[in-house]
Amino acid sequence: MGHRIVLILTSHDQLGSTGNKTGSWLEELAQPYFAFKKAGCAVSFASIKGGAAPIDPMSLGEGWISPVGQTFMDDVEAQAALKKTKAIAKLSAADFDACFIVGGVGGAWDFPGNADLRAFLDGLAAKSAVMGAVCHGAVAFADVKMPDGLLMVRGRNVTSVSNAEEVAVGFDKIVPVLPEEALKRACGFYSAAAPFAPHVVQADFVFTGQNPASALPLAEAMLRKLNA
Numbered sequence: 435m436g437h438r439i440v441l442i443l444t445s446h447d448q449l450g451s452t453g454n455k456t457g458s459w460l461e462e463l464a465q466p467y468f469a470f471k472k473a474g475c476a477v478s479f480a481s482i483k484g485g486a487a488p489i490d491p492m493s494l495g496e497g498w499i500s501p502v503g504q505t506f507m508d509d510v511e512a513q514a515a516l517k518k519t520k521a522i523a524k525l526s527a528a529d530f531d532a533c534f535i536v537g538g539v540g541g542a543w544d545f546p547g548n549a550d551l552r553a554f555l556d557g558l559a560a561k562s563a564v565m566g567a568v569c570h571g572a573v574a575f576a577d578v579k580m581p582d583g584l585l586m587v588r589g590r591n592v593t594s595v596s597n598a599e600e601v602a603v604g605f606d607k608i609v610p611v612l613p614e615e616a617l618k619r620a621c622g623f624y625s626a627a628a629p630f631a632p633h634v635v636q637a638d639f640v641f642t643g644q645n646p647a648s649a650l651p652l653a654e655a656m657l658r659k660l661n662a
Contacts, residue, residue, distance in 0.1 A: 436474035437531045437660045441467060442551070442571070443481040443519060444540035447488035450608040457488030458538035460499060461646040462568045464506035466534050466653035473657050478530075482544045482551065484521030490538050493646075523550040527557025532660060534653065537569025537595065537646070542609040545574040546616065552577045559586050559639075566656045568643035569595045573613040575640070576620040587622035590637035593644045596626040 441463065449456040470477050481487040492498060494507070506512050533555070535541070545551060555578045558565055567575055572594035578586040594613035600606040618624050626644055627633035633644040634652045639659070643652035 436476050437470075438476045438478070438529060439470050439532045439534060440478045440480050440525065440530050442522065442533055442535045442574075443479065443487040444536075444538050444544055445481045445483035445485075445487060446540035446543040448543075449539060450610075452608060455488065455491050456539045457490045458536045458540065459490050459569065459646055460493035460503040460506065462537040462571070462649040463489070464500075464503045465649040466536070466566075466568075467506060467512060468502060469650060469653040469657065470534075473661075479515045479519040480522055480525055481519040482522055482548060484519055484524070486517045487519045488540065489516075490540070493538075521550075522548070522554055525554050527554055527561065527563070530558065530563065532564035532656060533558055533566065534656065535567035535571035535574050537567075537571040537649075539570055539605060539609060541570045542573060542611055542613070545571070546577060546611050548574075548577075552579075555586075562639045564639050564641065564656050564659050566641040566643070566652055567594070568649050568652055569645050570609075570613055572642045573611060573616050575642070576613075576616040576622075585620045586640065587617055587620045587637075590622055590640055591625065591635045592617050592622040592637065592640070593625055593633055593635045593642045593648075595645055596629065598626070599629045599645060602629055
């Protein structure tokens with residue numbers, strides 16, 4: 435049996451008070467999904483609330499959607515799984531070898547401070563399971579604690595969507611928390627590449643990626659660790 439990996443998605447679909455929709459970013463879901471499936475992993479989908487997980491409509495638009503993203507949207511199995519994700523509260527860390535927290539602006543609302551998500555991630559951290567997060571998804575790592583009570587990212591090299599990238603797309607005035615700032619407050623050693631350039635950071639079993647361009651290399655780095 436292959437490695438058991440859960441892809442964790444946001445359930446939040448409102449872009450603040452803008453009246454626009456949001457959710458998970460397609461590229462940050464499609465790339466790891468196919469990378470893990472190709473490697474023979476058993477891939478599951480989960481979200482904060484369970485059920486259908488929203489995809490950011492902007493990520494489906496021209497100029498943003500990639501051939502891999504379109505393949506995901508056309509994949510019957512993937513679409514069925516996306517409509518019936520398991521609620522985080524129903525997951526057990528004992529059932530998985532790794533997690534990949536999918537980015538998307540929605541996660542800035544329902545990842546931070548979520549007790550069920552933190553409990554699950556705390557359980558994975560306690561057994562040093564391979565843990566990955568990309569872009570806005572990395573904000574979830576700021577809450578995770580090790581068994582000794584210290585924050586998981588404390589003293590670790592990490593990345594996420596950068597403040598500069600948030601400013602470039604105007605999200606800095608909309609999101610309730612900036613992932614870069616959350617990771618720094620958790621005493622992580624934050625680094626970033628130029629806006630929208632790929633950047634992946636590994637710190638033992640903790641893997642983070644900066645943006646959509648980092649999703650595939652992040653998944654590949656996690657697979658190298660899992661297969662080592």
